[in-house]
Amino acid sequence: MPEPRDSQQTLVPELSAVQPLHLDVVGLMQLSQPVALIDAELGVIAANRAFLSEPCLLEPGSQSLSAQIVVALGKLDGMAGGFVGEVTFKPSKGARAFDLLALSLSREGNRLLFLTDHSIDTEWRNALIESRARFKDLVAISSDYAWETGADRCFTAISPKGLAGLGAQQLIGRLPDDLLDPERPAPPVLPFATPVPVNGVSLWLRHADGRSLCFEVAALPLYDRKGAWAGARGVCRDVTESQRQKASLASKRNAERLFTRITSIFHSQANPDDMLRVAASTCTHGFSANGSQILVTTTPLVKGITKVVLEVMAAFGSCGSRSETDQAVAQLPKARGDASRIVELVDWSLLVAPTIYAGNLIGAVLLWRNRERPAWTAEDARLLQNVAGQLAVAIQQRTNYHVLLDVSRTDPLTGLLNRRAFYEEVQRRFHRLRRSGHLAAMVYADLDNFKLVNDRYGHKKGDDILRQMADILRGNTRSVDLVARLGGDEFAVWLDDADEEVALRRAQIFMMAGEVLEHSSGSADKPLKISMGIAVYDPTLNEDINQFVSRADAAMYAVKRQGKGNFGLAPPAKPGRKRS
Template identity: 30%
Template sequence: MSTLAKFVASWKKHGGSGGLASAEGCVLRIDAKGNICDQSRQASPLVALWRQGEPTLTELVRKARASHVPCDGRFEDVAGANFWLVAVPEGDECIIVGRDTTLPDKVTEALMRSRALLKELLDSAVDVAFEVDADQNFRFITPVEAFGFKTEMWLGRAASQLFWPKGDAPVRNPFASKVSAHFDAVPVQLEGQERRWLHFAVHPQLDENGNRISLRGTCRDMTARFLAERKAKQDSLRFTLLQRITNSLNSSETAQELMDNASEALQEMLRADMVWAVVKYHEGLVPISITGSRHEILDLDTIWHSFDGRSGAGVIEGEDRAHLGIRLDLNDQALGMVIISRDTEVSPWSDQEKQLLDGVAGVLTAAFSKAELIDRLYRLSSKDDLTGLLNRRALAETVEARLKHQCRTDLSGCLVFIDLDHFKEVNDTLGHQAGDTALKMVADAMQNMIRPCDYAGRYGGDEFVLWLEDMKAEKAADKIRALLDMMPEIRKAIGGEDLRLNASIGLCQSRPGVDLSFVELADRADAVLYEVKGSGRGDIAIARDETDIVAEDA
């Protein structure tokens, strides 16, 4: 029970149900007009404050009446006496309880001062006091034993060589300081020992010309505190990262938004300039989110296989930098991986950052799983009734989302526009049921030739559209030619082998950061499709990039 609640309970026990004359302590009751209508025998100081219109007390009563809950506050009078005040609303009236806390406050203040003095004494304790000469060689050191060594063996030896025997002395070497200074959490590794973190306080001794002739100082082992603070910071970072990704899990409406938010959180927390979120499909690895300012093409397959036989986060060596990565699995099923990059010549990946990434692997796995579920549900809710492909609206939304994403990834996809030739002849000759069968067979063929990261949709009537993620135009044309090869089989299946049913196909590769509209991209693909129709139908044409046309005209 809080102190405020105890006060309220005490008042109700000793005077709340009747008059306040017998109530313990300093208590008074005021009515709606601010008149004192009852008081305890010890309430004189409180009565005086109320009649003086003490602002702290009147504001406390106003807040209690406005909120209809007890409020408390503190007040110090001109004589230095401290009071704790509580206002308890009771209908139109208000009960005010006061307690003189001067004595306990002064005791607390004295204890705090004593604690501060004790801390100063403890902080002044040191493990080693020393003096080095102008060449940084020890010429005095105490006590006789420190850090497990007999310090007399250090006399005459170079301090930096003893504290950093591997030659990795810090840039701000305390033994080389030219001014009085404090150096906190300096990493040292004495011969044959684990790394320590020391606090140095140094004071150079100068001659009449200002030249350093020696340096006196102390050092204190702060390894335990440093490791505890680092762990606390690591835990805080992990909690913050977990919270951000979890919030994204709960609030993101699309799979793309979810993965982008998770990637951005990793980029910020790990001070990276690039994060790749890569999904493992049966057909291969596909980046679904790339955030950051640095664009680089990675050998995803090599990175993926570098995790074989390895658990947890690890460092992957690149051409000019090392990446931090982790592979994500759920119930022995590979989901994908996250790769994080920054300039490791300036800031190499630390063991703590690997542990941080390991610590959020679970929530990243959940993010990948939910992103896959969101994408699957979106496709199911956006289907064309006849073919099961995406409908026109969903297709346009999806392609425009991918085009906007390409502004950040600098990757390129292909939009394929398919128009069935002489489809009306099928309906007129064999009936609409045969026409529907033909449309379904074309849709099935499209579904069978695309990857999970690609999208297939019915644009309307006998027109279809494919979006092929991260694919060049020539490869897309080779892939889609399988549909033309299937047309004789479709004609045979509907009983119209003598019919002219075929397909004309126009293909357009997107330009990252330029093409942002589905309609504009579809118009370019449609334009070359009609070139195919004009030259005999049943073939594929690729829209030429406008930059290539301008270069040729020049």
């Protein structure tokens, strides 16, 4: 027996030292795997039952090896035996795969073939490969990105196309936290390091080009055999556009609700002035502004008008100064059409919209925000533009209302208050005097011999005289006083906060100013003059309004009976019963 080559070698002898081997034919027949004895011509001498039961190993209707085995044996390149490799058969009922081993026998040219059937293993492997490919395709279809993190929370695997503008190689070994958008709120637990399964988590990442992207993430935690957290695995898809569309739709719906609420509230007001006041309040709250102003122009933007003058008609909340308002209003003529615009001042950010009616600028709405509030958005601008369209109608209604109100309260010939409007206002002031305790005076005036002017010169001259009389009274009273034409050639003046001395002095002024009327007399012996009666109201005497008016009227007729062209003071009122 040969000696081992060194002390480290095994004491097992080599096969060459063994006596010739004899095969146990019975044992070969009982093997579960196919075995066959072939000659030098590749003819089958004998085979066990397992071999004979596999029709694919033999050519149909013969005892010759199948072509696949013959081809495989040719790969031995002249060697008598050895491991040939895998031989695959693809019959109609399913693929079969065998590992082929050829052993050389002592008889020249004879070989023993051993085949190991691993068809099931191959099918399983192919099925696994196909399943993995299918799963990979499904992941790619159902999500934009797949990823995995390790125990250090860094990326260990990611889809080939990368994430947020970075390639897969750039992300491996990198913390996902570096991708987060710092300007967006992050979830309490990041999906990349989640200890529990999560689904539908919204996560904002900053793209490599600076854009903010929203991803919807689903993730599962990974644990090692000891139960320690070992990372996470998940998928995510880019839902930025979907989120923007949802946000836009929600913003539009909110704007519609806000628009409906704002317009319904101020349209519910019957009085146009109240409508504008309520609109200013509603806009302030609806737009989360510090304050708002609604302005009305006295010079509609029509041909020939080069400067627009706007006056604040309603305001609510905290607004800027008059000069700041003027700065914002100055931007309006530069705006195109009815578009709203943002005006930035030192301490304020304003959203300004013109109110256009029938193509004319009739007002504007200004919303004020200080620097602590959010910046105006495009949606705010669109909403205010729509609100301004409704306000334009409200402003025009207010204008029409006041025109009608002025017509109903004004004498068309002289422009003075008419009888109804005068007594309504006197009644309000009369009640106010009772509470304040102040004095007031009433002057009744009548033109003497006025009928002769009409008879001699005509009614046109008479109308001129009435207008001249109105100018005399109006030009010699204060803005707080009331002047009215009661009808025909009768006039009345309410002197606010006037005692007997003030009333008499005012009557003297009226008489002096009225001397110019004598030049228009209808007859020299019957000159055109003024007769006036004066009554002073003292709230301590508890006189009612009818008694007060009657005293002034009686004083005027007393002057007429005494020769006309003068004024007289009514005697004081008698103390009346105290009113509760």
